[in-house]
Amino acid sequence: MIDRKLIGYASKPFVADVERGRLRFFARAIGETNPLYLDEETARCAGHPDLPVPQTFFFCLEMDRPDPYGWFDDLGIDLPKVLHGEQQFTYHRLAHAGDRLRFDATITDLYNKKGGLLEFVVQDNVITNQRAERVAEFRRTLVIRHE
Amino acid sequence: MNEPVRFSQVNIGDALPPLTMPPISRLTLALYCGASGDHNPLHVDQDFAREAGLGDVIAHGMLIMAYLGRTLTNWVPQPAIQTFGTRFLAMTRVGDAVTCTARITDKLAAAHAVRVTVEARDQRGELKAAGDALIALPA
Numbered sequence: 554m555i556d557r558k559l560i561g562y563a564s565k566p567f568v569a570d571v572e573r574g575r576l577r578f579f580a581r582a583i584g585e586t587n588p589l590y591l592d593e594e595t596a597r598c599a600g601h602p603d604l605p606v607p608q609t610f611f612f613c614l615e616m617d618r619p620d621p622y623g624w625f626d627d628l629g630i631d632l633p634k635v636l637h638g639e640q641q642f643t644y645h646r647l648a649h650a651g652d653r654l655r656f657d658a659t660i661t662d663l664y665n666k667k668g669g670l671l672e673f674v675v676q677d678n679v680i681t682n683q684r685a686e687r688v689a690e691f692r693r694t695l696v697i698r699h700e
Numbered sequence: 701m702n703e704p705v706r707f708s709q710v711n712i713g714d715a716l717p718p719l720t721m722p723p724i725s726r727l728t729l730a731l732y733c734g735a736s737g738d739h740n741p742l743h744v745d746q747d748f749a750r751e752a753g754l755g756d757v758i759a760h761g762m763l764i765m766a767y768l769g770r771t772l773t774n775w776v777p778q779p780a781i782q783t784f785g786t787r788f789l790a791m792t793r794v795g796d797a798v799t800c801t802a803r804i805t806d807k808l809a810a811a812h813a814v815r816v817t818v819e820a821r822d823q824r825g826e827l828k829a830a831g832d833a834l835i836a837l838p839a
Binding site (some may be wrong): 579610621634640642 | 731740753778781
C-alpha cells in the first residue's frame with residue numbers, strides 16, 4: 554500500500570523543448586494524415602507559428618524527464634504492475650514547435666478498490682510556456698494491480 | 701475542414717466522421733514507443749510483458765487516445781477543444797483494429813459548446829477506451 558502521506562508529493566519541475574522533428578515523428582506514429590501536423594508550410598498558412606503540439610502529446614513531453622519512472626521508486630510502485638486507467642486534459646492555448654514548456658507534477662490522490670487489490674494513483678500536471686502562460690493541465694490516473 | 705462547424709448547425713445525436721485504423725502491429729507499438737517517449741517495456745518487450753503476467757505486449761493507452769483525438773481534430777480546429785478525457789477499459793493487443801467513433805451528446809447554449817463522447821472499439825466490438833470532450837463552436 555502506498556502511504557497516503559505521499560498525497561502532495563511533487564516531482565522536480567521539468568522543462569521540455571518542443572522539437573519539430575519529434576512532432577512529425579509522433580504524427581506519423583499515430584497515423585496522422587492532417588497536413589497541419591506534418592507540414593510546417595501548411596501549419597504556417599493556417600496561422601500557426603510552427604507545427605502545433607497535438608492534444609495528447611503533452612503527456613509524451615512530460616515523459617522526457619531524465620528518469621520518467623523515478624517517482625515510481627519514491628512511491629514504492631512496481632512498474633510491471635502499473636496500468637494507465639484514465640487520462641484527462643484541459644486546454645488553455647496551443648503550443649508549437651520551438652516552445653519551451655514547464656511541467657509541474659503533483660500526486661493529488663491515492664485510493665484503493667476491490668479491498669486493496671487495485672490501487673489508484675492520481676497525478677496532476679500543470680503546463681506553462683516560456684512566456685509563463687498556462688497552456689494546459691492534465692490528470693493521469695494509474696492503476697496498480699495487486700491481483 | 702474548409703467550412704467551420706457551427707453551433708447552430710449541429711444537433712445532439714450527430715455523429716462525427718469515424719476513424720478506422722489498420723490492425724496494430726509490433727511496428728506500430730515500436731514507433732509509438734520512440735515517438736511518444738513512453739519507453740515502458742510492457743508495450744514493446746514480449747519477455748517483460750509475459751513476466752508481468754500479460755501474456756504479450758499491450759498497446760499504449762495513449763496511442764488509442766491519440767486515435768480518438770484525431771476524430772476531434774478531423775472535425776474542428778484544435779483550439780476549439782477545451783477538455784478531452786478518456787478511461788482505458790480493456791487492453792488493446794497486437795492484431796486489434798481500432799475504430800473510433802464520436803457523437804454529440806449535449807449542447808451547452810450559454811458556452812456555445814458541445815459535449816462529444818468518444819469510443820474506441822476493436823474488430824470484435826470490444827470497448828477499449830471511452831471518454832468525452834468539450835468543444836467550443838462558433839455561432
